[in-house]
Amino acid sequence: xxxxxxxxxxxxxxxxxxxxxxxxRAVLGEQPFAGVILMKSPIHAALEGFAPxxxxxxxSRLDAYPMFSMDQDDLAAATLAEAMPLHFDTxxxxxxxAELVAHAGFDEEVAFVGLGRKFxxxxxxxxxxxxxxxxxxxxxxxxxxxxxxxxxx
Amino acid sequence: xxxxxxxxxxxxxxxxxxxxxxxxRAVLGEQPFAGVILMKSPIHAALEGFAPxxxxxxxSRLDAYPMFSMDQDDLAAATLAEAMPLHFDTxxxxxxxAELVAHAGFDEEVAFVGLGRKFxxxxxxxxxxxxxxxxxxxxxxxxxxxxxxxxxx
DNA sequence: TGGATATATATGGGATAGCATGGGATAAAA
DNA sequence: TTTTATCCCATGCTATCCCATATATATCCA
Numbered sequence: 001x002x003x004x005x006x007x008x009x010x011x012x013x014x015x016x017x018x019x020x021x022x023x024x025r026a027v028l029g030e031q032p033f034a035g036v037i038l039m040k041s042p043i044h045a046a047l048e049g050f051a052p053x054x055x056x057x058x059x060s061r062l063d064a065y066p067m068f069s070m071d072q073d074d075l076a077a078a079t080l081a082e083a084m085p086l087h088f089d090t091x092x093x094x095x096x097x098a099e100l101v102a103h104a105g106f107d108e109e110v111a112f113v114g115l116g117r118k119f120x121x122x123x124x125x126x127x128x129x130x131x132x133x134x135x136x137x138x139x140x141x142x143x144x145x146x147x148x149x150x151x152x153x
Numbered sequence: 154x155x156x157x158x159x160x161x162x163x164x165x166x167x168x169x170x171x172x173x174x175x176x177x178r179a180v181l182g183e184q185p186f187a188g189v190i191l192m193k194s195p196i197h198a199a200l201e202g203f204a205p206x207x208x209x210x211x212x213s214r215l216d217a218y219p220m221f222s223m224d225q226d227d228l229a230a231a232t233l234a235e236a237m238p239l240h241f242d243t244x245x246x247x248x249x250x251a252e253l254v255a256h257a258g259f260d261e262e263v264a265f266v267g268l269g270r271k272f273x274x275x276x277x278x279x280x281x282x283x284x285x286x287x288x289x290x291x292x293x294x295x296x297x298x299x300x301x302x303x304x305x306x
Numbered sequence: 307t308g309g310a311t312a313t314a315t316a317t318g319g320g321a322t323a324g325c326a327t328g329g330g331a332t333a334a335a336a
Numbered sequence: 337t338t339t340t341a342t343c344c345c346a347t348g349c350t351a352t353c354c355c356a357t358a359t360a361t362a363t364c365c366a
Binding site: 003004005006007023041042043044058061113114115116117130131133134135137138141143145146147 | 190195208209211212214215216217218220221223224226227228229230231233234235236237238
């Protein structure tokens with residue numbers, strides 16, 4: 001399966017359209033519908049982007065909570081209920097709603113940030129700060145990648 | 154998996170292309186996509202090169218974290234977002250972006266330095282210095298390779 | 307063994323296809 | 337009708353392909 005990697009900055013035109021970076025489209029291309037799922041990030045002034053199939057995974061993770069528990073309900077409301085499927089146009093662009101633009105504070109440009117199974121969309125200035133914080137955080141907290149679950153050799 | 158070994162110097166042409174040394178390509182060849190992952194070294198004026206499978210591995214390990222946790226986000230931002238996948242052309246070359254060239258201070262030539270599971274790319278002059286420093290450092294600090302069981306000294 | 311011919315690598319340049327971007331036209335919705 | 341959302345076309349840029357050459361190592365044959 002392809003991964004979302006690297007960071008790319010694209011422009012928003014006056015119609016609210018942005019090109020999804022070509023490599024990202026290639027990852028999304030292996031999907032049931034020609035588009036992407038966006039939601040407001042619950043932890044950042046940014047958007048989270050997923051391949052449509054990933055929603056299945058999110059739903060599965062929610063199964064870890066007791067049914068009708070308030071926590072599960074909160075999480076489902078914060079994720080699945082907020083998920084917006086956006087179709088690509090013929091050129092591989094999506095149209096951002098005013099609500100999404102407001103939450104992420106987009107101006108003229110959007111930074112598409114590849115994070116493996118998902119990606120984020122930031123205003124370039126905000127991403128610059130976030131990037132530094134993340135790097136510092138990894139160092140000071142001494143974050144390390146956990147051992148593999150069931151990978152290969 | 155094969156190892157990246159030895160040091161090779163290749164030229165950058167006016168289009169920003171460099172041949173990845175043949176032996177390195179052989180190591181990278183057994184990969185899901187025909188190319189290499191580069192990122193700016195966080196500790197040197199150099200680039201770090203990885204096999205694409207490395208990123209798969211990192212992504213898998215990150216799956217162990219809760220989704221939307223800040224630790225997962227920090228780690229992904231510091232690794233996957235910084236990783237740039239570069240495809241080989243038909244001749245086994247990659248194209249270096251201006252950003253990468255600037256970070257590593259490349260001029261006309263690049264030294265590909267094999268370091269086992271990864272390699273580095275240096276401007277030849279900078280590598281010469283770095284090499285001496287590393288050798289001196291090993292002597293004065295009395296550095297030795299840890300035992301094979303993974304135990305610290 | 308020597309010489310000639312392959313095979314692979316490194317390098318250069320021209321041509322082409324794909325991507326990001328912008329704007330107008332058309333179709334659906336309010 | 338007015339608005340909104342697609343589609344379609346046009347453009348510049350850059351990535352990538354394809355072809356060509358030089359050098360070096362490997363292979364073959366007389």
